[in-house]
Amino acid sequence: MRTITKKPEVLAPAGTLEKLKTAIHYGADAVYIGGDAYGLRSRAGNFSFDEMREGVAFAKERHAKVYVAANMVTHEGDADGAGEFFRTLRDIGIHAVIVSDPALIEICATESPGLPIHLSTQASATNYETLEFWREEGLERVVLAREVGMEEVQAIREKTSVEIEAFIHGAMCISYSGRCVLSNHMSQRDANRGGCSQSCRWKYDLFDMPYAGEHRSLVGGETEEPFSMSAVDMSMIHHIPELVENGIDSLKIEGRMKSIHYVSTVSNVYRQAIDTYCADPDNYVFNQEWEDELWKVAQRELSTGFYYGVPTEDEQLFGKRRKIPVYGFIGQVLSYDEETQIATIQQRNNFGVGDEVEFYGPGFTHFTQTVDVLWNEDEEVIDRAPNAMMIVKTKVAAPVKPFDMMRKKK
Amino acid sequence: MIELIATAESVAQGKALIDCGIDTLYIGEDFYGLRLPYSFSLEEIEELTTYAHQANKEVCVAVNALFHQDRIEKVAPYLKALEAIKIDRVTVGDPGVIRILKKEAPTLKFVYDAQILVTSANQINFWVNRGAVGAVLAREVTYEELQIIRPQVQVPIEMLVYGATCIHQSKRPLVENYFHFIEEEEDTSKERGLFISEPKKEDTHYSIYEDINGTHIFADNDINLMPELDKLINNDFAQWKLEGIYTKGDTFVAIVQLFVQAKEAFEAGKWTPALMEILNQQLIELHPAERGLDEGFFVKNPGDVK
Numbered sequence: 001m002r003t004i005t006k007k008p009e010v011l012a013p014a015g016t017l018e019k020l021k022t023a024i025h026y027g028a029d030a031v032y033i034g035g036d037a038y039g040l041r042s043r044a045g046n047f048s049f050d051e052m053r054e055g056v057a058f059a060k061e062r063h064a065k066v067y068v069a070a071n072m073v074t075h076e077g078d079a080d081g082a083g084e085f086f087r088t089l090r091d092i093g094i095h096a097v098i099v100s101d102p103a104l105i106e107i108c109a110t111e112s113p114g115l116p117i118h119l120s121t122q123a124s125a126t127n128y129e130t131l132e133f134w135r136e137e138g139l140e141r142v143v144l145a146r147e148v149g150m151e152e153v154q155a156i157r158e159k160t161s162v163e164i165e166a167f168i169h170g171a172m173c174i175s176y177s178g179r180c181v182l183s184n185h186m187s188q189r190d191a192n193r194g195g196c197s198q199s200c201r202w203k204y205d206l207f208d209m210p211y212a213g214e215h216r217s218l219v220g221g222e223t224e225e226p227f228s229m230s231a232v233d234m235s236m237i238h239h240i241p242e243l244v245e246n247g248i249d250s251l252k253i254e255g256r257m258k259s260i261h262y263v264s265t266v267s268n269v270y271r272q273a274i275d276t277y278c279a280d281p282d283n284y285v286f287n288q289e290w291e292d293e294l295w296k297v298a299q300r301e302l303s304t305g306f307y308y309g310v311p312t313e314d315e316q317l318f319g320k321r322r323k324i325p326v327y328g329f330i331g332q333v334l335s336y337d338e339e340t341q342i343a344t345i346q347q348r349n350n351f352g353v354g355d356e357v358e359f360y361g362p363g364f365t366h367f368t369q370t371v372d373v374l375w376n377e378d379e380e381v382i383d384r385a386p387n388a389m390m391i392v393k394t395k396v397a398a399p400v401k402p403f404d405m406m407r408k409k410k
Numbered sequence: 411m412i413e414l415i416a417t418a419e420s421v422a423q424g425k426a427l428i429d430c431g432i433d434t435l436y437i438g439e440d441f442y443g444l445r446l447p448y449s450f451s452l453e454e455i456e457e458l459t460t461y462a463h464q465a466n467k468e469v470c471v472a473v474n475a476l477f478h479q480d481r482i483e484k485v486a487p488y489l490k491a492l493e494a495i496k497i498d499r500v501t502v503g504d505p506g507v508i509r510i511l512k513k514e515a516p517t518l519k520f521v522y523d524a525q526i527l528v529t530s531a532n533q534i535n536f537w538v539n540r541g542a543v544g545a546v547l548a549r550e551v552t553y554e555e556l557q558i559i560r561p562q563v564q565v566p567i568e569m570l571v572y573g574a575t576c577i578h579q580s581k582r583p584l585v586e587n588y589f590h591f592i593e594e595e596e597d598t599s600k601e602r603g604l605f606i607s608e609p610k611k612e613d614t615h616y617s618i619y620e621d622i623n624g625t626h627i628f629a630d631n632d633i634n635l636m637p638e639l640d641k642l643i644n645n646d647f648a649q650w651k652l653e654g655i656y657t658k659g660d661t662f663v664a665i666v667q668l669f670v671q672a673k674e675a676f677e678a679g680k681w682t683p684a685l686m687e688i689l690n691q692q693l694i695e696l697h698p699a700e701r702g703l704d705e706g707f708f709v710k711n712p713g714d715v716k
Contacts, residue, residue, distance in 0.1 A: 075529045075551070075712065076558045103532035127482035129506030136509075145476070147581040152479040176476060176624075179579045181526050184550050185629055186608055188715045192526070195716055200578075204606040206588065206618075212699030215612070218596070218604075225592055227606060229584045306581065313587040 004278035008243065009250040011067075011165065012267045017047070019263050020055045020066070025403045026264040026362050027271025030065035031055075032098060034256060035089070038070035038082060040122070040194050049088055056093040065095040069256075070108075071120035073101050073178065073192035083111030090115035096140060100178060109138055116140035118165065122178035122192070126152070128159040135162035143252065146172050150239075150307045154246045163249040168236040169266055169294075170254025172305060174200040174229045201230040201317075223319060230317040235302040237290050240273045241281065261329030262297040264405055265360070269293050272364040293360075296327040296407065330357065331406035334391070336399060343396045345385075351408055352384030359396065361404035369397040412643070412673045415470065415568065416652040416666050419447035419659070424458045426663050431670035434468040434498070436651070441481065442488055443472025443501070445576055445626055447655045452488075456495045463496070474503035474523045475623055476579075482506060489515040499543060503527075508540060519543045521568065525576060526550065531562035538565050544649065549575045549633065552710045557645055566649040569642060571635040572665060572693075573653025574617060575706065578627035583620050600655065603700075615702070617656060631702035632656065636690045638708055639672055640681060657698055665696050 012028035014020035023031045033055065034046040047055065052066070059066050068089055072078060079101075086108045089097060097115060099105050100122035108117055118141040119125060119134050126145045134142050141163035144153065148166070157164060173180065181191055182199035189195030203226035207215045219226050234254075236243060243251055251274070253266050269290045277284045294302070301324070303315040331345040351357060353371050360366035375393040376382045385392045415434040418424035424435050435458060440449040450458070459469045471492055477485060485507055492500060493515040501523035502508055511518055522528065522537035523546035534545040546568040551559070560567065585598040598604065600619035606627070607614040617628040633653075635642065642650070652669060654662040668689045675681040697703055707715070 073527055073529055074533070076531065076555045077712075079530070079532060101527075101533065102536035103530055106532065106536050124476050126476050126478045127504070127506050128479070129477075129482050129485075129509050130504055131506075133505040133509045148478070155479045174582065174584070175578050175580045179476075179524075179526055181550055181577045182627065184715050185577050190550075190715050192529075193716060199608075202609055204608065205612065206585070206604060206606050208603050209605065209615070209700040215605075215607070215615075218594070220592065223592060225588075227585075227588050229580070229582075231582070311582055311587070313591040316582075316584075316587050316591070318588070318591040 001280060002282055004244060004281055007274055007278045008248050009065075010267060010270050010274060011250045011252045012263055013170075013253060013256040013258065014055075014263065015256040015258070017051045017055055019260050021058055022260045022403070023263045023267050024059055024062050024064045026267040028064065028267045030067060030095070030250070031059070032067040032069050032252075032256070035068050035070065035085065037085060038072050038074075038078075038104065040069065040071050040192070040196070049092060052089070052092050052094065060093065066093075067096045067098055067118065068094050069098040069120070070104060071098055071100045071122050072104070072194065073122070074103055075193070078193065079103050079107060082107045086112035086115055098143065105137070105139070118163075119143060120177075121145060121167065124176045124178055128156045131156060131160045131162050131164070135160060141165055141249065143167075145176060146234075147176060147306045149309070150242055150246065153248065157247045164247070165250035165252055166243070166248050167234065167254060167305070168243060168251045169234055169270070171233050171300070172231055172254070174231050201228065203228050225318055228317065231311065232301040232303045232315050232317055233299065234305040235291075235294055235298075236304060236307065237269065237273060237294055238286065239304065239307065240270075240277050241284060244274065244277055244281075258297075259329060260332075261327075261405065261407060265293055265297045268360070268362060268364055289364075295325055298324050300324075326410040327358075327407045328410050329405065330408050331385075331392075333359070333361075333400045333402055333404040333406070335402055336396070338399065341395055341399075342393050343400050344391060344393050345406060347385040347387065347390045347392055349408075350384065350386050351406075352382075352386075355408055357406055357408045359398070359400055359404055359406055361401055365404075367398045412648045412650065412676060413566070414650055414652065414666070414669055414673055416662075417447050417573075417654045418450075418458070419654060419662070421450075421454050421457055423659065423663065425461055427666055428462050428465050428467050430663060430667050431673075432467065432652075432666060434470050435462055436470045436472065436501075438472030440621055440623065442475055442485070444474050444503070444579070444623055445655060446472055452491055452495070455492070455497065459495050459497050468498035470521065471497050471500045472523075473507055473520075474501040476504050477506060482510075486510050486514040489518060493518045501546065502542075512541065521545060523568075529555075531559040534559070534563050534565070534567065538563070544568060546651070549629070550707050550715070552712050552714075553638070553641060553708050554712050556647065556708075560645050560647065567647060568649040568651050569635070569647050570633050570653060571639070571642070571650040571669065572633060573651075574628045574632045574656045574701075575653070576626050577616075577629050579624055581624040584625040585618060585620055615700070628656070629706065631704040631706075632697070633706045634690075634693060634697070634703040635705060635708060636668070636672065636693055637686060638705060639676070639686070643676055643681075656701060661696050661698070665693055668693050668696075
């Protein structure tokens, strides 16, 4: 029986230390985080050096890696101190930095030798000559532009030995990443320095000016739909075999701003799908539950981006949205007593007796039950768990483990 | 020495621009170059190169697209053809092209031009150290930053002094997708003259069009740095680009002539605020009525947009 031993890495986003630990528990081989500077997510939780140390220690114990995104496009002064920053990351044990600005690449390469550099998708690498250019510059890995198709991935793979990373899940820039300053011009916020205001998702008028100064709007049709550039999100869950067979080294999940509910669910699904395929590729059968799981944390409809052609109007967010089943994250399991079948849970959102809830955990375990009894920390019977982070106990229908999550349909 | 660089929309206009006193013609084919007023064939590029060289002028050819696999293979033969025609330099925005250039057309000079992504001296120097003879600066850089950048860089830095500036490139046909959705048939090319305006800002008018390189969106107003030319000169920014993608025909040539007058005045030591006012007034009158003008990020403070 054929098996695949060189599995691609599942690379998950981690906006906080809690998300880092969650992602790794749920099967991510690596996570990417942001530091206090030089990144693109000024509003995502960013890591202090101490948090990085803790994250790296946690990851190392579990043979996982931690990358730091430093993918800002710097203006004068922004790169000050970057050499010290990169040296500190290296000494903390960060496995690589994700960079797009050549000035930062140079600083990292010369001032912090030994710290591997990954080219960010912000640099829009779309052909093998470009990947070879960066390989010759000493980069370890290139994150492909999201505009690269599956056939192109295959052709690129054949012609370069540099590691290839590709996005497989999450929200997408509508532009070639990096090649957009709508936000700079419309919101006075620098898209390439962490200030992106997502102007592409706004609703615009589209018009011509047959006579100077006279706007003639072209929007509408029968639907009255305004012009927008907003796209649906990406999910490649149906295409795991091609992603593996084309030799992509790292499969990246987008979303450093997303919740631990999202991070755990998506990491879990891709871990399971990739392991299933690699264990027995010739008898691989797609499991519909994987897709169903992903829908539980989806914010928008899902598509395959540019992998199988240029996206059409069907991959843009126009018109009435399909109703996506929305699940709320309500709790996390802290401990479980096998004898009594009672789980201790940290509440994350209001739930109570009578609610139908779902438990899920690493390794793609999950089950649904109705909450029929609930105690507070003092063992008093309660009807609901209304307070954020309160500790409660409940009887569960199947064994659970610490780090298992609890969710409920909204 | 001030160098005036201008785009062209035809062979005839290219010759007219050379005749009127520009130093470098910026042309190319849209298979290889981005956002050009016209897509010139190699024969046309050769004709204009011969014409330019006879007048002791130069030609720069745009090879600044982002190349996907289907196009990257065609870059080497194209660069060799440009080398054979003896054009003076190319613009490049995809590092893969630099790699090809060094192997296949080593005598061809290149300028690094990834527009939005060139915002600091160290970035420019990175590309200079890899062979670039110059760089095109992002239009999102302020005057205060320009003054810090210039002393750190030994090569010419090109500045847009007149014309439209791109603020977004998507590979998606964003306008076509929209018209398909509302079930309308529409031309989405630059000739159609489409604009978008921001929500609640009806008087904004960002040009938008599609071509084989995707969808392109331009800043609300076109750039006009005529009132700031003395500051550019004082800080050794002497490579001035004039972009004619949305300024057509004789109007563009007439506007270019105003900058030729400015250049001659500077070189003769005769630049005065009064002359600036005259030229600027003429420029404003010539500029297409449906399009605005401003000085863009040049007049912003570095802290305004973070």
